[in-house]
Amino acid sequence: MNPLGSVCSELDVPKLFACGPEPMLIVVKDFAITESIAGELSVESYMGCATGICQGCVIERQNGAASKHSYHDRYSLVCLEGPVYNASEICFS
Numbered sequence: 001m002n003p004l005g006s007v008c009s010e011l012d013v014p015k016l017f018a019c020g021p022e023p024m025l026i027v028v029k030d031f032a033i034t035e036s037i038a039g040e041l042s043v044e045s046y047m048g049c050a051t052g053i054c055q056g057c058v059i060e061r062q063n064g065a066a067s068k069h070s071y072h073d074r075y076s077l078v079c080l081e082g083p084v085y086n087a088s089e090i091c092f093s
Protein backbone atom coordinates (compact mmCIF):
# COMPACT_ATOMS: atom_id res chain seq x y z
CA MET A 1 0.00 0.00 0.00
CA ASN A 2 1.31 3.45 -0.86
CA PRO A 3 1.74 6.11 1.87
CA LEU A 4 -1.44 7.93 0.86
CA GLY A 5 -3.46 4.74 1.01
CA SER A 6 -1.93 3.89 4.36
CA VAL A 7 -2.96 7.23 5.88
CA CYS A 8 -6.47 7.08 4.39
CA SER A 9 -7.03 3.56 5.67
CA GLU A 10 -6.57 4.82 9.24
CA LEU A 11 -9.37 7.39 8.92
CA ASP A 12 -13.10 6.78 9.30
CA VAL A 13 -14.05 9.29 6.61
CA PRO A 14 -10.97 10.23 4.62
CA LYS A 15 -10.97 13.28 2.38
CA LEU A 16 -8.06 14.50 0.29
CA PHE A 17 -6.95 18.08 -0.22
CA ALA A 18 -4.03 18.72 -2.53
CA CYS A 19 -2.11 21.53 -4.16
CA GLY A 20 1.15 21.34 -6.01
CA PRO A 21 2.57 20.35 -9.37
CA GLU A 22 0.24 18.85 -11.94
CA PRO A 23 1.89 15.38 -12.00
CA MET A 24 1.21 15.08 -8.28
CA LEU A 25 -2.38 16.28 -8.65
CA ILE A 26 -2.92 13.66 -11.34
CA VAL A 27 -1.76 10.92 -8.96
CA VAL A 28 -3.96 12.23 -6.12
CA LYS A 29 -6.95 12.54 -8.45
CA ASP A 30 -6.51 8.99 -9.78
CA PHE A 31 -6.14 7.65 -6.23
CA ALA A 32 -9.24 9.51 -5.00
CA ILE A 33 -11.35 8.19 -7.86
CA THR A 34 -10.02 4.65 -7.66
CA GLU A 35 -10.59 4.48 -3.91
CA SER A 36 -13.88 6.46 -3.99
CA ILE A 37 -12.49 9.07 -1.62
CA ALA A 38 -13.71 12.65 -1.86
CA GLY A 39 -10.96 15.04 -2.80
CA GLU A 40 -10.39 18.66 -3.64
CA LEU A 41 -7.53 19.82 -5.84
CA SER A 42 -6.14 23.34 -6.04
CA VAL A 43 -5.07 23.82 -9.64
CA GLU A 44 -2.32 26.15 -10.78
CA SER A 45 -2.64 27.99 -14.07
CA TYR A 46 -0.99 30.87 -15.87
CA MET A 47 -3.35 33.81 -15.65
CA GLY A 48 -3.15 36.67 -18.08
CA CYS A 49 -6.07 38.70 -16.81
CA ALA A 50 -7.72 36.90 -13.86
CA THR A 51 -11.05 38.34 -14.98
CA GLY A 52 -12.32 35.76 -17.49
CA ILE A 53 -11.41 37.73 -20.61
CA CYS A 54 -8.20 36.18 -22.00
CA GLN A 55 -9.26 32.49 -21.74
CA GLY A 56 -5.68 31.63 -20.87
CA CYS A 57 -6.40 29.58 -17.78
CA VAL A 58 -8.74 26.88 -19.02
CA ILE A 59 -8.90 23.37 -17.62
CA GLU A 60 -10.97 20.59 -19.11
CA ARG A 61 -14.00 19.41 -17.21
CA GLN A 62 -14.63 15.72 -16.64
CA ASN A 63 -18.12 15.93 -18.05
CA GLY A 64 -19.24 13.08 -20.23
CA ALA A 65 -22.61 14.71 -20.86
CA ALA A 66 -21.13 17.88 -22.30
CA SER A 67 -21.79 18.71 -25.90
CA LYS A 68 -18.72 18.48 -28.12
CA HIS A 69 -19.39 21.99 -29.31
CA SER A 70 -20.12 23.64 -25.98
CA TYR A 71 -16.93 25.36 -24.87
CA HIS A 72 -18.30 26.31 -21.45
CA ASP A 73 -19.52 22.77 -20.77
CA ARG A 74 -16.14 21.30 -21.67
CA TYR A 75 -13.81 23.84 -20.06
CA SER A 76 -13.62 25.83 -16.85
CA LEU A 77 -11.78 29.09 -16.25
CA VAL A 78 -9.48 28.57 -13.28
CA CYS A 79 -9.46 32.31 -12.50
CA LEU A 80 -13.24 32.50 -12.11
CA GLU A 81 -14.41 29.00 -11.19
CA GLY A 82 -11.29 27.62 -9.52
CA PRO A 83 -8.73 27.20 -8.44
CA VAL A 84 -10.23 24.49 -6.22
CA TYR A 85 -12.16 21.68 -7.93
CA ASN A 86 -13.53 18.36 -6.83
CA ALA A 87 -11.16 15.62 -7.97
CA SER A 88 -13.84 14.05 -10.14
CA GLU A 89 -14.75 17.38 -11.76
CA ILE A 90 -11.69 18.03 -13.92
CA CYS A 91 -9.23 16.18 -16.08
CA PHE A 92 -5.63 16.95 -16.91
CA SER A 93 -4.60 16.66 -20.54
Ligand code: FES
Pocket residue numbers: 046047048049050051052053054055056057058077078079080
Ligand atom coordinates in the same frame (compact mmCIF):
# COMPACT_ATOMS: atom_id res chain seq x y z
S1 FES B 1 -6.74 34.39 -16.55
FE1 FES B 1 -7.73 35.30 -18.23
S2 FES B 1 -9.55 34.14 -18.39
FE2 FES B 1 -8.59 33.32 -16.63
